[in-house]
Amino acid sequence: MSETTVTPDRPITVEETETAPGFIGVNVPRKEDRRLVQGEGVFVDDVKRHGMAYVHFVRSPYAHAAITRIDVSKATALEGVYGTLIGEEVAAETEPFFQIAPPPAGELKDYALAVGKVRHVGEPVVAVAAATRELARDAADLVEVDYEPLEPIVDMERAAEPSAPQLHDEAPANTIWQGNFDYGDYDAALAEADKVVRIKRLHFHRFSSTPLETSGAVVEYNRGTGQWTIHSNNQFPGFAIIMMGPALKVGMDKLRFVSQDIGGGFGSKICTHVQLVALCLLARKLKRAVNWTEWRTDQHTANSHGNERMFLDVEVPVRSDGTMLGFKARMIDDCGAFTRYEPLGCIIWAQVTPGVYRWRNVRVDFTQVCTNKSPCGPNRGYSRMQHLWFTERVIDIVAHELGLDPVEIRKRNYIRADEMPYETPNGCVYDSGDYERCLDEALKLIDYGSIETRRQDAESRGKLLGVGIGSTLDSGTNNFGQSTIVNPELQFSGNNEVASVKLDIFGEIVVTLGTTPQGQSHETTAAQVVADLLNVSPDDVNVRAGHDSYWNSHAGFSGTYASQFAVTGLGAVKGATEMLREQILKIGAGVLGAGSTDEVELAEGTVRRKDNPEAALPFMACGAIVNANNAVLPLELRDLTLNCRYVYVPPHQLPDTERKYGNLTLTYANQIHACIVEVDPETGVYEIVDYGAVDDCGVRINPQIVEGQVQGATAQSIGAATHETFVYDEDGNLLTPNFYDYHVPHALDMPPLKAAYVESPSPFTPLGAKGMGEGGGAGLSAVAAALQDALRNSGKPIVTSSSNPYHRVWELLQNPEESRQLVEVEER
Amino acid sequence: MIEPIRSQLIAVEVNGERHERDVEVRRLLVHFLRDDLDLTGTHVGCDTGNCGACTVIVDGVAIKSCMMLAVQADGSSIETVEGLAPDGELHPLQQAFSSFHALQCGYCTPGMLMSAKHLLDHNPEPTEAEIRRAIQGNICRCTGYVNIVEAIASAAKGGPT
Numbered sequence: 001m002s003e004t005t006v007t008p009d010r011p012i013t014v015e016e017t018e019t020a021p022g023f024i025g026v027n028v029p030r031k032e033d034r035r036l037v038q039g040e041g042v043f044v045d046d047v048k049r050h051g052m053a054y055v056h057f058v059r060s061p062y063a064h065a066a067i068t069r070i071d072v073s074k075a076t077a078l079e080g081v082y083g084t085l086i087g088e089e090v091a092a093e094t095e096p097f098f099q100i101a102p103p104p105a106g107e108l109k110d111y112a113l114a115v116g117k118v119r120h121v122g123e124p125v126v127a128v129a130a131a132t133r134e135l136a137r138d139a140a141d142l143v144e145v146d147y148e149p150l151e152p153i154v155d156m157e158r159a160a161e162p163s164a165p166q167l168h169d170e171a172p173a174n175t176i177w178q179g180n181f182d183y184g185d186y187d188a189a190l191a192e193a194d195k196v197v198r199i200k201r202l203h204f205h206r207f208s209s210t211p212l213e214t215s216g217a218v219v220e221y222n223r224g225t226g227q228w229t230i231h232s233n234n235q236f237p238g239f240a241i242i243m244m245g246p247a248l249k250v251g252m253d254k255l256r257f258v259s260q261d262i263g264g265g266f267g268s269k270i271c272t273h274v275q276l277v278a279l280c281l282l283a284r285k286l287k288r289a290v291n292w293t294e295w296r297t298d299q300h301t302a303n304s305h306g307n308e309r310m311f312l313d314v315e316v317p318v319r320s321d322g323t324m325l326g327f328k329a330r331m332i333d334d335c336g337a338f339t340r341y342e343p344l345g346c347i348i349w350a351q352v353t354p355g356v357y358r359w360r361n362v363r364v365d366f367t368q369v370c371t372n373k374s375p376c377g378p379n380r381g382y383s384r385m386q387h388l389w390f391t392e393r394v395i396d397i398v399a400h401e402l403g404l405d406p407v408e409i410r411k412r413n414y415i416r417a418d419e420m421p422y423e424t425p426n427g428c429v430y431d432s433g434d435y436e437r438c439l440d441e442a443l444k445l446i447d448y449g450s451i452e453t454r455r456q457d458a459e460s461r462g463k464l465l466g467v468g469i470g471s472t473l474d475s476g477t478n479n480f481g482q483s484t485i486v487n488p489e490l491q492f493s494g495n496n497e498v499a500s501v502k503l504d505i506f507g508e509i510v511v512t513l514g515t516t517p518q519g520q521s522h523e524t525t526a527a528q529v530v531a532d533l534l535n536v537s538p539d540d541v542n543v544r545a546g547h548d549s550y551w552n553s554h555a556g557f558s559g560t561y562a563s564q565f566a567v568t569g570l571g572a573v574k575g576a577t578e579m580l581r582e583q584i585l586k587i588g589a590g591v592l593g594a595g596s597t598d599e600v601e602l603a604e605g606t607v608r609r610k611d612n613p614e615a616a617l618p619f620m621a622c623g624a625i626v627n628a629n630n631a632v633l634p635l636e637l638r639d640l641t642l643n644c645r646y647v648y649v650p651p652h653q654l655p656d657t658e659r660k661y662g663n664l665t666l667t668y669a670n671q672i673h674a675c676i677v678e679v680d681p682e683t684g685v686y687e688i689v690d691y692g693a694v695d696d697c698g699v700r701i702n703p704q705i706v707e708g709q710v711q712g713a714t715a716q717s718i719g720a721a722t723h724e725t726f727v728y729d730e731d732g733n734l735l736t737p738n739f740y741d742y743h744v745p746h747a748l749d750m751p752p753l754k755a756a757y758v759e760s761p762s763p764f765t766p767l768g769a770k771g772m773g774e775g776g777g778a779g780l781s782a783v784a785a786a787l788q789d790a791l792r793n794s795g796k797p798i799v800t801s802s803s804n805p806y807h808r809v810w811e812l813l814q815n816p817e818e819s820r821q822l823v824e825v826e827e828r
Numbered sequence: 829m830i831e832p833i834r835s836q837l838i839a840v841e842v843n844g845e846r847h848e849r850d851v852e853v854r855r856l857l858v859h860f861l862r863d864d865l866d867l868t869g870t871h872v873g874c875d876t877g878n879c880g881a882c883t884v885i886v887d888g889v890a891i892k893s894c895m896m897l898a899v900q901a902d903g904s905s906i907e908t909v910e911g912l913a914p915d916g917e918l919h920p921l922q923q924a925f926s927s928f929h930a931l932q933c934g935y936c937t938p939g940m941l942m943s944a945k946h947l948l949d950h951n952p953e954p955t956e957a958e959i960r961r962a963i964q965g966n967i968c969r970c971t972g973y974v975n976i977v978e979a980i981a982s983a984a985k986g987g988p989t
Contacts, residue, residue, distance in 0.1 A: 029926055029927065030926060030929065032934065033925070033926035033931065033934075034918075034926070035934075036931055036934030036937055037909075037912075037918065037922040037925050037926055037931065037934070037937055037941065038869070038909065038910070038912065038913055038918075038922065039867070039868070039869015039870065039908070039909035039910050039938045040869065041869075041934050041935075042868075043868075043871070043935065045862075045868075045872070046862075046868035048866075132852075133859065133863075134852065134854060134855070209969060210969060211933070211935075211969055212871075212873040212874075212879060212881055212933070212935045212936050212967060212968070212969050213871070213873065213933070213935045214873075261933070261934060261935075262933065263871070263873075263933045263934070263935030264932075264933040264935060264969050264970055266969075293872075295875055296873070296874045296875045296876065297875070518933050519931075519932030519933030519934065519970050520932070521932070704929045705929065707929075708929045708932055708970075708971060708975060709932075711971060711972035711974045711975070712932065712969070712970045712971050712972050714972055715971070715972030715973070716969070716972075738874065738875070738876050738878070739874045739876055739878035739879055739967065740876055740878060744967055744969065745972075745973075746964045746965075746967065746973075747959075747960040747961075747963045747964050747966075747973040747976070747977065748960050748961065748964045750972055750973050750974070753972060753974055
């Protein structure tokens with residue numbers, strides 16, 4: 001792999017605090033690795049308790065059915081079966097989960113197990129607990145459930161029709177949320193246009209990043225304290241606790257969340273509160289610890305899919321020079337059978353309303369419906385990925401139809417570097433970035449200059465060559481105030497994250513994080529920041545692995561999601577370390593007889609006088625004095641604890657809910673990808689022969705880790721573009737419920753990846769860094785564009801779906817007219 | 829009616845240590861290693877033999893331990909990730925995986941390491957294509973394989989310097 005690292009124009013500036021030796025920006029080896037490469041990580045299924053029961057869920061075989069009878073007697077009669085849990089018990093002992101949606105859909109009832117009715121294949125109906133994994137499955141087979149099948153809805157457009165059956169009595173027309181977004185002056189833009197391009201329908205398909213470790217938990221209940229200890233791989237305990245406390249009718253302190261290593265999450269481990277409540281009830285009922293490790297098939301059928309979305313009646317006013325004035329569209333989002341994290345996706349796309357383009361006039365009619373499919377939830381690039389794919393499809397279809405060059409039309413419409421910080425039509429403030437430069441770098445990576453020669457070479461081999469560009473904005477550090485745009489009654493806003501840094505009795509520097517990493521290397525990057533501020537090596541910094549809500553180290557929004565650790569997590573680490581640094585300086589000044597902290601400095605693991613480095617107090621002595629010998633300290637220094645907790649709070653403000661206007665995230669990292677495909681016109685089989693990814697996430701704390709995120713996210717989007725899809729039949733059966741049918745990229749599937757980096761520091765964040773890791777979605781756009789380009793002389797079909805497996809390309813080749821009918825150009 | 833045998837005594841050697849256990853005949857080798865021997869470094873990712881997180885080496889052959897019954901392993905010698913660094917000094921593959929950032933969440937890593945070890949045991953100087961073929965049965969959802977391939981190639985050449 002070749003790599004070009006682009007030196008930033010502007011020097012990387014870190015805030016005023018001294019950061020002398022400079023571990024920030026260096027490829028420090030990961031602290032996490034030593035345990036993980038030896039099989040010494042502790043993942044949730046590695047946790048064992050004496051007499052632990054294994055739980056298996058009996059799941060619905062129907063997409064939509066009434067439950068008429070449940071009989072667990074044969075299962076409970078089996079030796080080694082500890083007990084069961086059914087929906088009636090859940091309904092009696094818990095409240096339905098809190099709903100984010102406003103009424104009427106906000107009244108819908110979602111419980112830990114199906115109550116009276118099932119709404120998707122795989123929905124948990126009964127939980128069975130037994131002495132072994134195998135026995136739990138045997139017993140589940142003996143549970144009898146009778147169903148009366150109901151008509152299922154699998155098509156999101158059908159869901160809103162008056163004749164469609166209702167999933168939830170509380171959600172008329174199966175509508176969860178509807179809102180109109182109107183920014184700029186769309187009517188004036190339309191009147192001004194020289195040409196109008198109309199696209200009838202674009203489709204973003206259902207898939208999931210499918211982490212290799214499935215969801216799971218080991219849950220214990222203490223009858224003396226009434227507290228549950230939940231060892232799990234949930235990646236957003238703050239959200240889980242908000243959902244579970246009211247459901248279980250307990251205060252938050254009764255829910256202790258513990259995790260160490262998590263085997264990938266990508267968002268799909270946010271909404272496990274549903275299963276966790278069932279486990280809490282079972283642990284209490286059976287008076288024993290319970291283990292649930294999700295089967296792969298269950299994760300695919302019933303955990304958390306990425307949202308599926310339709311873009312209908314799209315209209316794009318364009319000037320004759322290729323300047324696009326905005327767009328109008330009707331969007332329908334399918335959240336599956338239950339809401340869970342939804343309808344937040346109905347606003348989260350608006351973080352990136354115009355994408356990377358200077359589009360000022362936007363009108364969107366956005367509706368979210370429920371269907372008899374797996375519930376959806378955040379999935380890497382959550383809700384923005386769908387929308388950004390749409391913006392990239394729009395630009396390439398317009399270019400295709402008007403005969404404009406895809407590079408030129410982008411450069412004409414990109415927001416320019418000199419316009420940063422840039423306020424979008426809906427009030428979001430893009431902090432920094434240089435999209436044109438990123439595009440140039442991406443084109444260099446794939447040697448765009450030689451494209452016509454390579455096209456001819458491919459043709460001589462009977463292949464069709466195409467080139468495609470894609471972009472994403474990886475918006476991070478959510479302003480949870482955006483939730484009030486979907487429901488003004490909600491009392492959420494801002495964001496926060498916590499870190500504690502202390503100097504312990506033998507001088508150890510110990511860091512505790514509020515986050516729940518799943519591979520994002522938080523221990524390593526936190527140590528780099530601490531090392532720079534205390535003038536030590538990252539090897540001297542002990543970062544505790546994992547999360548434990550008992551540590552008092554978390555806040556309401558703690559977790560690892562939505563591209564924010566480099567801002568919120570490291571912002572907290574920086575804040576806490578600065579507090580500790582100040583305290584060490586004060587103790588040093590006091591003990592060493594310096595007049596003020598200005599006369600001492602931190603160096604070589606000591607605090608020492610600047611005028612006499614021989615007069616030095618080792619960190620060990622500082623730690624020992626404060627923790628175990630503090631009577632020697634003068635009274636004025638006795639309030640120092642060397643144990644500093646800091647909560648980072650970004651400077652967010654409440655959005656204007658009427659206008660749906662405001663800055664919805666703090667940072668906007670960007671990615672520009674370019675790829676080249678070769679298509680076999682006989683079969684539709686294609687190969688990605690060249691791929692370049694350029695990422696700009698501001699200051700890179702650890703470039704190797706950033707590069708790893710870029711490569712991984714790109715692999716996921718190439719997988720989603722080419723193979724991965726959750727396909728349902730008309731009865732609502734998932735046809736791709738395991739890794740046989742749901743093909744994720746293997747080592748041989750991956751094209752050669754080239755990567756380059758531009759660093760545009762964020763002016764708004766503690767370290768100039770931006771959250772990153774979710775930017776892979778550009779690959780979905782780049783592949784779609786490359787295929788459309790490759791087929792330009794084969795009937796000029798339009799690529800209308802994000803899912804483009806070989807057979808889809810073959811269909812486009814066979815019947816280009818079918819897609820061509822979806823697009824028209826009005827010349828004025 | 830003759831009752832089928834439900835359990836059987838087996839003897840295996842795992843990372844050089846001999847274990848004798850009475851196991852349920854339907855118990856998978858991976859669950860035997862994880863639940864009975866407490867060797868939790870070997871992971872389960874897919875239940876269908878696709879992902880390779882459970883890869884171990886049985887009598888010199890890399891196999892997916894979710895596709896083998898524990899009783900089938902009776903009498904065999906098994907290597908798992910826990911045996912790669914017996915004295916605490918990392919195996920060159922483990923060191924290379926760390927140096928090249930070939931792991932993020934680390935869940936696929938034990939299986940990936942065992943597939944890579946099997947490759948290098950039989951082909952000390954593999955080409956990139958041979959490396960990719962050797963790990964095509966191991967799914968990684970985090971890395972896109974770029975750094976894994978580089979790490980294995982580096983370990984084959986004596987490891988990172």
